[in-house]
Amino acid sequence: xxxxxxxxxxxxxxxxxxxxxxxxxxxxxxxxxxxxxxxxxxxxxxxxxxxxxxxxxxxxxxxxxxxxxxxxxxxxxxxxxxxxxxxxxxxxxxxxxxxxxxxxxxxxxxxxxxxxxxxxxxxxxxxxxxxxxxxxxxxxxxxxxxxxxxxxxxxxxxxxxxxxxxxxxxxxxxxxxxxxxxxxxxxxxxxxxxxxxxxxxxxxxxxxxxxxxxxxxxxxxxxxxxxxxxxxxxxxxxxxxxxxxxxxxxxxxxxxxxxxxxxxxxxxxxxxxxxxxxxxxxxxxxxxxxxxxxxxxxxxxxxxxxxxxxxxxxxxxxxxxxxxxxxxxxxxxxxxxxxxxxxxxxxxxxxxxxxxxxxxxxxxxxxxxxxxxxxxxxxxxxxxxxxxxxxxxxxxxxxxxxxxxxxxxxxxxxxxxxxxxxxxxxxxxxxxxxxxxxxxxxxxxxxxxxxxxxxxxxxxxxxxxxxxxxxxxxxxxxxxxxx
Numbered sequence: 509x510x511x512x513x514x515x516x517x518x519x520x521x522x523x524x525x526x527x528x529x530x531x532x533x534x535x536x537x538x539x540x541x542x543x544x545x546x547x548x549x550x551x552x553x554x555x556x557x558x559x560x561x562x563x564x565x566x567x568x569x570x571x572x573x574x575x576x577x578x579x580x581x582x583x584x585x586x587x588x589x590x591x592x593x594x595x596x597x598x599x600x601x602x603x604x605x606x607x608x609x610x611x612x613x614x615x616x617x618x619x620x621x622x623x624x625x626x627x628x629x630x631x632x633x634x635x636x637x638x639x640x641x642x643x644x645x646x647x648x649x650x651x652x653x654x655x656x657x658x659x660x661x662x663x664x665x666x667x668x669x670x671x672x673x674x675x676x677x678x679x680x681x682x683x684x685x686x687x688x689x690x691x692x693x694x695x696x697x698x699x700x701x702x703x704x705x706x707x708x709x710x711x712x713x714x715x716x717x718x719x720x721x722x723x724x725x726x727x728x729x730x731x732x733x734x735x736x737x738x739x740x741x742x743x744x745x746x747x748x749x750x751x752x753x754x755x756x757x758x759x760x761x762x763x764x765x766x767x768x769x770x771x772x773x774x775x776x777x778x779x780x781x782x783x784x785x786x787x788x789x790x791x792x793x794x795x796x797x798x799x800x801x802x803x804x805x806x807x808x809x810x811x812x813x814x815x816x817x818x819x820x821x822x823x824x825x826x827x828x829x830x831x832x833x834x835x836x837x838x839x840x841x842x843x844x845x846x847x848x849x850x851x852x853x854x855x856x857x858x859x860x861x862x863x864x865x866x867x868x869x870x871x872x873x874x875x876x877x878x879x880x881x882x883x884x885x886x887x888x889x890x891x892x893x894x895x896x897x898x899x900x901x902x903x904x905x906x907x908x909x910x911x912x913x914x915x916x917x918x919x920x921x922x923x924x925x926x927x928x929x930x931x932x933x934x935x936x937x938x939x940x941x942x943x944x945x946x947x948x949x950x951x952x953x954x955x956x957x958x959x960x961x962x963x964x965x966x967x968x969x970x971x972x973x974x975x976x977x978x979x980x981x982x983x984x985x986x987x988x989x990x991x
Contacts, residue, residue, distance in 0.1 A: 541710030551897035584677025772801035889947030
């Protein structure tokens with residue numbers, strides 16, 4: 509079953525049945541826009557974040573001229589000084605015009621700019637405002653930030669906000685990082701963390717939620733080189749998704765038109781994916797050229813100098829032109845090209861959205877032969893091995909003749925390096941199906957030949973091929989196939 513034809517209800521049911529995703533606070537009726545990751549989901553999402561950190565922060569691809577990329581990480585607090593959000597424009601401008609429907613049985617709230625594309629909750633299915641009973645209000649401004657209070661008193665002086673994005677923590681720490689790490693331009697600062705937006709109409713499962721996790725890079729570079737780096741990150745990020753199992757035909761980069769760009773943006777590419785719940789591709793990630801906007805804003809509002817001094821360029825400069833005048837030298841050091849506000853390229857990916865895309869892409873239904881040769885239906889999650897929640901499962905064929913002891917020893921050995929499962933319950937075919945539904949790429953069976961000859965069977969989830977490998981070679985084989 510291709511992702512384009514996937515029945516989302518089947519995927520949601522599997523995610524709940526196999527412990528990928530649950531409705532938050534489900535025993536109390538849930539809460540709209542919030543989701544919990546179960547045992548399989550938390551492993552899948554952690555693997556996604558770990559692979560992103562490894563591929564983008566610890567081992568990023570070479571730069572456009574073949575140079576090594578410098579990347580460091582931070583982990584900033586969820587609540588920051590509210591002046592941060594004044595400087596970023598969120599306090600004054602992070603709001604949407606909203607329209608309410610007063611119709612009994614609806615009571616919906618919709619974004620004014622999405623009215624013609626948002627389904628009306630009432631039947632028959634029409635867009636909001638098109639049903640003859642719709643009673644819509646005039647648009648009203650609705651701020652998307654979650655407000656809270658810091659300290660004992662709940663007054664205006666104690667107002668704070670849950671961060672609506674992770675980027676501003678990076679900008680606020682730009683000087684701290686550059687001073688403490690001694691990094692030289694160009695360099696990137698990366699962060700993985702939670703953000704919160706009071707979405708009016710969360711929908712499409714986990715795609716649009718009120719609490720979500722971002723995997724974000726702010727890459728600082730010289731203004732003269734910013735377009736080169738913008739193109740570099742746009743291509744790197746698009747290609748990364750395809751290496752992890754997303755069909756390249758469904759990963760679609762789209763350059764935003766001038767009328768779509770944020771006021772600070774010089775250029776933005778939306779990396780979109782064809783989710784099965786929509787006829788149009790939806791955003792997985794944005795790669796934005798933010799220019800010098802953010803650092804300049806924080807310089808203005810904080811009064812701190814966040815400009816970058818290019819020490820290497822100053823060391824190479826011909827200082828004889830200043831005739832030994834120290835005042836002229838100092839003035840030159842404080843001016844371009846030696847001191848300037850860097851431009852920023854921002855690849856900002858959603859960990860939850862990519863997790864959902866991986867789930868959609870992985871879901872397949874096919875038929876396989878059972879022990880008697882009869883064809884039976886199979887649901888299988890074809891995760892890329894790097895992302896699979898469980899890398900391997902170990903089965904004793906029967907619970908006697910020394911097989912469980914060998915299987916348990918192998919399980920403990922593999923467990924040191926990988927998340928693996930031990931399963932001795934039921935027929936071997938039933939155990940295969942359980943592992944197929946959680947996307948385990950390799951199943952290892954301990955049988956009579958293991959006891960007598962020291963070899964095991966490794967079964968491939970996707971091809972169903974079974975091959976014999978010496979017990980002593982299993983750890984190395986799994987390591988090679990996963991990594």
